[in-house]
Amino acid sequence: xxxxNVVMHTRRVTPTTSIIDIQGDISAFAEQELMRAYNEANTxxxxxxILNFTGLxxxxxxxxxxxxxxxxxxxxxKQRMLAFGLSEHYQHIFELxxxxxxxxxYDSESAALAAx
Amino acid sequence: xxTSPTPTNGQPDEQPRDAxxxxxxxxxxxxxxxxxxxxxLNVEGKLVNGPLQGFGRMWQKTYRVTLHGASVSAxxxxxxxxEHFPEFWPxxxxxYGPLTGxxxxxxxxxxxxxxxxxxxxxxxxxxxxxxxxxxxxxxQGHIFAGWITFSAFEEEGSIVAQAQVxxxxxxPIYEIGFRLGMYKEEDKFxxxxxxxxxxxxxxxxxxxxxxxxxxxxxxxxxxxxxWHNAAMRTTMYxxxxxxxxxxxxxx
Numbered sequence: 503x504x505x506x507n508v509v510m511h512t513r514r515v516t517p518t519t520s521i522i523d524i525q526g527d528i529s530a531f532a533e534q535e536l537m538r539a540y541n542e543a544n545t546x547x548x549x550x551x552i553l554n555f556t557g558l559x560x561x562x563x564x565x566x567x568x569x570x571x572x573x574x575x576x577x578x579x580k581q582r583m584l585a586f587g588l589s590e591h592y593q594h595i596f597e598l599x600x601x602x603x604x605x606x607x608y609d610s611e612s613a614a615l616a617a618x
Numbered sequence: 619x620x621t622s623p624t625p626t627n628g629q630p631d632e633q634p635r636d637a638x639x640x641x642x643x644x645x646x647x648x649x650x651x652x653x654x655x656x657x658x659l660n661v662e663g664k665l666v667n668g669p670l671q672g673f674g675r676m677w678q679k680t681y682r683v684t685l686h687g688a689s690v691s692a693x694x695x696x697x698x699x700x701e702h703f704p705e706f707w708p709x710x711x712x713x714y715g716p717l718t719g720x721x722x723x724x725x726x727x728x729x730x731x732x733x734x735x736x737x738x739x740x741x742x743x744x745x746x747x748x749x750x751x752x753x754x755x756x757x758q759g760h761i762f763a764g765w766i767t768f769s770a771f772e773e774e775g776s777i778v779a780q781a782q783v784x785x786x787x788x789x790p791i792y793e794i795g796f797r798l799g800m801y802k803e804e805d806k807f808x809x810x811x812x813x814x815x816x817x818x819x820x821x822x823x824x825x826x827x828x829x830x831x832x833x834x835x836x837x838x839x840x841x842x843x844x845w846h847n848a849a850m851r852t853t854m855y856x857x858x859x860x861x862x863x864x865x866x867x868x869x
Contacts, residue, residue: 530769558634559634559635560634560635560636561634561636562636562639562746562748562751563745563746563751563753563765563767564751564767564769564782567678567765567767567782567784570668570669570670570784571678571784571832573670574676574832574833578833589634591633591634591637592634594640594642594644595640597644598640598641598643598644598666598745599668599745599755599765600666600667600668600670600671601668601670603670603671604670
């Protein structure tokens, strides 16, 4: 299988909030990197995981599936997922796949943090 | 919540690499062409339902076959799959694809036969399609809420063809059906499809399946999906056939 063309960095902003910065492509090959980033972000006190899509360059339908399974995993931990930095195109995809019913999207990091 | 992000990825009017592969459709589905013999019910105007909008447990099921010995590329496999998609399906199930083929935003009609001979008329939206994969998303009333991604890729020197379903049963009736045996029927359906695809390339290999229960909880908040149940609506439509015949003959 091809290598994942994505890098994710985790920032712990407060004891209850972490941001995952996504840079690159989200496809099926990003699964390990996404789960690694989530495991790094996840602590016993964590309540909100914010995905930063500002650096998103490509996403296919398998990538959307990854976001859905991560969302379920986060919700089962009684945590919330928020997002920011989605371009108009990716906002449309969230709307099309109805992810926007379950993930609140903000226009900036500060707005997402204020809602966390 | 906002709808005006300020991404730094590229210029504001620059389209991402995947832009041409996604459907632009968001509102109710529209069937552009009804082929002869197809029953067009439960599709027109319906919204698509993702796995988050379904009722039952969430499953991710992966079916894959390795095309050992076939001298084809992943792109050739997907091209063949798109062009001959209905031919790989089990008997008594019909996929009426759009005239333009499997392309983003197109809507196809499905006439299915469930366990016990129950007929079901529904459809799918082509959510995503590129040269190495395509994804079909289901509308309200379909057996399940979610999508199926068909893909091909190279693994250890061979091409693998894969169908991956991410779904929840759409309503409580379907969930009961799934628990009483429809899961097995669905497994047989996709195993048959992959076997047929492989056979078209001269390959006879077993289909491997992996099922992961992503979320064991049911979502009672979506119990009202039952209103759109396509199996019940198709059955009622069939039962009312004599009334429609009498009404037509009086005109």
